Every structure is written in structure tokens, then in C-alpha cells.
Amino acid sequence: MSLLTLDNWTGDQINELLDSAQNFLEVLDRPIPKVPALRGKTVAMMFFEPSTRTKLSFDRAAKALSADTLSFSPSGSSVSKGESLKDTVQTVLAMGPDAMVIRHKATGAPWRVADWTGVPVVNAGDGAHQHPTQGLLDSLAIRQRFGTLAGLHIGIIGDIRHSRVARSDIDAFTALGAKVTLIAPRTLLPPSLDPWTVSIAPNLDEVIEDLDVVYTLRIQRERGAGSGFPSIAEYVKRFGMTSARAKRLKPETVVLHPGPMNRGVEISASVADGPRSLVTTQVRNGVAVRMAVLFSLLGGEK
Amino acid sequence: MTAGEKQVMIGADIDRSLRRIAHEIVEHHQGTADIVLVGIHTRGVPLATRLGGFLGSLGDLPIASGVLDIGMYRDDLGLRPTPELGTTAVPGGIDGKHVVLVDDVLFTGRTIRAALDALSDLGRPSSVQLAVLVDRGHRQLPIRADYVGKNLPTAAAERVTVHLEEIDSDDGVWIEASI
Numbered sequence: 001m002s003l004l005t006l007d008n009w010t011g012d013q014i015n016e017l018l019d020s021a022q023n024f025l026e027v028l029d030r031p032i033p034k035v036p037a038l039r040g041k042t043v044a045m046m047f048f049e050p051s052t053r054t055k056l057s058f059d060r061a062a063k064a065l066s067a068d069t070l071s072f073s074p075s076g077s078s079v080s081k082g083e084s085l086k087d088t089v090q091t092v093l094a095m096g097p098d099a100m101v102i103r104h105k106a107t108g109a110p111w112r113v114a115d116w117t118g119v120p121v122v123n124a125g126d127g128a129h130q131h132p133t134q135g136l137l138d139s140l141a142i143r144q145r146f147g148t149l150a151g152l153h154i155g156i157i158g159d160i161r162h163s164r165v166a167r168s169d170i171d172a173f174t175a176l177g178a179k180v181t182l183i184a185p186r187t188l189l190p191p192s193l194d195p196w197t198v199s200i201a202p203n204l205d206e207v208i209e210d211l212d213v214v215y216t217l218r219i220q221r222e223r224g225a226g227s228g229f230p231s232i233a234e235y236v237k238r239f240g241m242t243s244a245r246a247k248r249l250k251p252e253t254v255v256l257h258p259g260p261m262n263r264g265v266e267i268s269a270s271v272a273d274g275p276r277s278l279v280t281t282q283v284r285n286g287v288a289v290r291m292a293v294l295f296s297l298l299g300g301e302k
Numbered sequence: 303m304t305a306g307e308k309q310v311m312i313g314a315d316i317d318r319s320l321r322r323i324a325h326e327i328v329e330h331h332q333g334t335a336d337i338v339l340v341g342i343h344t345r346g347v348p349l350a351t352r353l354g355g356f357l358g359s360l361g362d363l364p365i366a367s368g369v370l371d372i373g374m375y376r377d378d379l380g381l382r383p384t385p386e387l388g389t390t391a392v393p394g395g396i397d398g399k400h401v402v403l404v405d406d407v408l409f410t411g412r413t414i415r416a417a418l419d420a421l422s423d424l425g426r427p428s429s430v431q432l433a434v435l436v437d438r439g440h441r442q443l444p445i446r447a448d449y450v451g452k453n454l455p456t457a458a459a460e461r462v463t464v465h466l467e468e469i470d471s472d473d474g475v476w477i478e479a480s481i
Contacts, residue, residue, distance in 0.1 A: 036374070
């Protein structure tokens with residue numbers, strides 16, 4: 001069993017995992033925030049792309065479950081000497097990990113690794129494709145605030161095309177019964193929206209008063225997002241979650257961002273640090289969700 | 303319940319046992335000050351709540367009752383399917399308190415071993431005692447109960463089933479020969 005994608009999860013399955021994550025949140029609040037559940041297990045962290053929060057979060061999750069971690073990053077490793085993915089994976093596999101957490105710029109890389117190794121693999125982000133634990137932790141943050149996602153109107157704003165976060169979020173939010181509207185320039189929407197059941201809005205102002213949840217995505221210059229619109233100023237004008245726009249939101253509406261934030265671009269500093277922001281809740285939930293995922297993959301018989 | 307099972311306690315028996323245990327706890331602690339009941343998931347939880355009710359009526363104060371899930375502390379993780387986890391919550395904490403763990407059946411002692419580990423991660427109680435509705439023997443660890451509703455001699459292969467109204471919609475304890 002691996003966690004590679006959310007596109008085949010039902011709402012019930014997601015809710016079950018979120019219930020488990022809620023129990024792990026309680027563990028993180030204890031005087032001794034550590035349980036022996038995965039004592040003796042080893043989790044290999046293989047981040048072929050830069051990552052701060054996801055890597056830290058998985059590391060914290062594994063250690064809070066008493067698992068050991070093997071860490072790996074491409075700079076300063078033999079990957080920088082040209083070693084292939086398969087050779088790197090086989091080397092790490094020979095050290096006997098019980099699970100692998102993988103981030104890679106190539107879509108599908110975690111599937112290949114799962115096929116090669118036979119150990120449970122957690123996809124921590126593959127290219128612009130999937131980032132399942134992010135979809136789960138975002139769902140948890142929204143569920144904590146509203147009790148359920150069913151019937152909520154969630155707007156996902158920005159670079160949908162290059163965003164694995166958006167793909168996993170859309171899968172999770174729609175499975176949980178939310179109405180999802182994608183708000184982006186045409187150039188930053190994927191060529192096809194099949195098989196999602198989502199609406200599209202050409203700018204934020206058109207739907208802002210109706211949204212229960214505003215999900216702002218990072219403009220990913222490293223994946224070429226900057227070429228999708230004329231200028232940053234133009235983007236902010238139509239899609240930026242500014243403090244002026246925040247005043248038009250419903251009183252209970254919340255704002256999420258997966259980080260790292262481009263303050264002043266997709267989200268203004270006052271909104272990011274304001275009372276509507278769930279950004280730090282998302283980070284905290286991330287550890288609990290990853291504990292739930294690792295426990296579900298490694299807590300049972302082999 | 304089906305044939306082949308023998309009922310060994312009815313609702314009134316459970317009630318009487320818990321009342322007696324409440325008196326024993328008060329006698330041992332010379333009152334109910336600083337006592338925290340902690341029910342072990344799942345059937346220890348309603349038992350702790352009921353016991354707390356009886357204790358409250360004997361002392362002046364309501365007795366705090368918490369919930370402990372020991373799923374993450376089991377020693378057979380990896381030998382069975384991933385356990386479903388329950389909630390852990392002990393209102394007011396356990397630091398400096400006299401904790402009485404409450405469970406339905408004491409058998410191998412492994413659940414209690416896990417519960418003691420779990421408790422030590424929640425804080426440092428002044429003392430920990432154990433109250434069980436049924437002690438059926440066959441311990442695999444050096445663990446004993448301080449308060450026992452009923453000592454029930456069993457064969458290792460027999461099954462003991464506890465039903466509580468809050469979970470099962472009826473009250474009773476049954477023993478069933480395993481085939």
C-alpha cells in the first residue's frame with residue numbers, strides 16, 4: 001500500500017484519515033508529544049526537489065511516531081554526480097527502509113519507485129501532478145473550521161496549471177462534497193479540466209462575495225508561471241488576495257495558502273497574517289496528517 | 303446472544319460491582335480528592351463514567367473521567383491489521399493525581415502495559431491503580447488489578463464478551479467456549 005494520489009479516494013476514506021489525523025493532533029499537544037507506534041521502523045526521505053516545510057513536516061511526523069529517518073537531498077549527494085533515479089533508489093533500498101517519502105520533478109516518479117521497490121511509497125509531490133498529503137491537510141484545516149466541506153464554495157486562485165497542490169486539493173475537496181471554482185487566467189488553467197466537476201471564473205471579483213474558502217496558490221516562477229500573464233501588477237489586480245478584497249468576503253470566510261508565500265503577489269501580508277488566515281493551522285495539521293498516513297501504511301502487518 | 307454462551311453477569315450485577323468498587327476506592331484513598339478515572343477505549347470508557355457517577359455520590363465533588371486510547375502503544379503493531387485509533391482526552395491532566403485506570407476485562411495484561419506507557423506520556427500521576435469489571439486470569443505480564451468486579455476462572459481459549467448499554471444497547475457479561 002502506498003499513497004500516490006488522491007484522485008481515487010472517496011469522501012468516506014478521506015474523512016476516516018482526517019479522523020485519525022485529529023487523534024494525532026492530540027498527541028502533538030501532549031507534554032511528551034511522541035508515541036512508540038512505529039518504533040523500529042525506518043522512513044527514507046528522498047527529496048529530489050527543494051523543500052522546507054514538507055520535508056520538515058514528514059521528518060517531524062516520523063519522529064513523533066518513534067520511527068527513524070534516513071534523509072537524502074540531491075545537492076551534495078551522488079545525484080549531483082549524475083546517478084540515475086533507479087540507482088539512487090536501489091542504494092537507499094539496500095539500507096532497509098520500511099517506507100519511502102519521495103518528491104521528484106518528474107510526474108509519475110513515485111509510481112515507478114513503488115513498482116521497483118515494493119515498499120510503501122508516499123508521494124510528497126511529483127512535478128505538477130499530485131501532492132496528496134497537502135490535499136489532506138488542507139481538507140482537515142477547512143473541516144476543523146466548518147465541521148464539513150459538504151456544500152462549501154471553495155475558490156482556488158492562481159496557477160492551477162503548474163500546481164500539484166491544486167490537483168490534490170480539487171480531488172479532495174470535490175470528493176468531500178465541496179463546490180470548487182477555479183479562478184485563473186486562461187493561460188494558467190490546464191488544457192483540460194476532465195474529469196473534474198469544477199466551475200471557472202475569469203477573475204476573483206466575480207465570485208469573491210460567494211466564497212466560503214479562498215485558496216491562494218503560489219505563482220511558481222520556477223515552473224514558468226510568470227509567462228502566463230503580462231506582469232505581476234496585472235496579476236495582483238485581477239487575482240491578488242488583497243486587504244481591499246478581504247473586506248468583501250463573508251464574515252466567516254477563511255483564506256489558505258500552501259506556502260511558501262509571495263507576499264504582495266497572490267496574497268497580501270495583512271491577509272496572510274490576519275484573522276482569516278489558516279496558514280499556520282495548515283502547517284500544524286501537516287504533521288498530524290503525515291503521522292496518520294505513515295501510521296496507516298506502517299502500523300499494521302506487512 | 304447465541305447458544306453455547308453462558309451469561310455470567312447481568313446488568314444488576316455490573317451495577318453492584320461498580321458500586322462496591324466505588325466504595326473500595328473511597329476507602330483506600332480516604333475520600334475522593336485528586337482521583338481521576340481514566341477509561342481505556344472502548345468499553346472502559348462508559349465503565350469509568352458510571353464509576354465516576356457512583357464516586358461522585360459518595361464524595362462532595364464530581365469525579366473527572368478521561369479517555370485513553372492505547373492503539374499507538376500496542377506491542378503487537380505490525381502483527382495485525384492497522385488498528386483504528388480512538389480519542390485520548392483527560393480533562394485537567396494527570397499530574398499529581400491519583401489515576402484509576404478502568405477497563406472491562408483483564409486478560410493477558412498487555413493492554414494495561416500499553417496503557418501505563420501511554421499514561422506516562424501524558425504526565426506524572428501520584429499513583430496509578432487498576433479497576434476492571436472482570437478478571438479472567440491468564441496473565442502474560444506481571445500486572446494485577448486493584449479493584450475487581452468479578453473474578454472469572456476461564457480456559458485460555460474461551461471468550462469473554464462484555465456488553466454495555468452505551469455501546470451495545472444491553473448490559474451483561476458472557477462466556478463462550480471456543481470451538
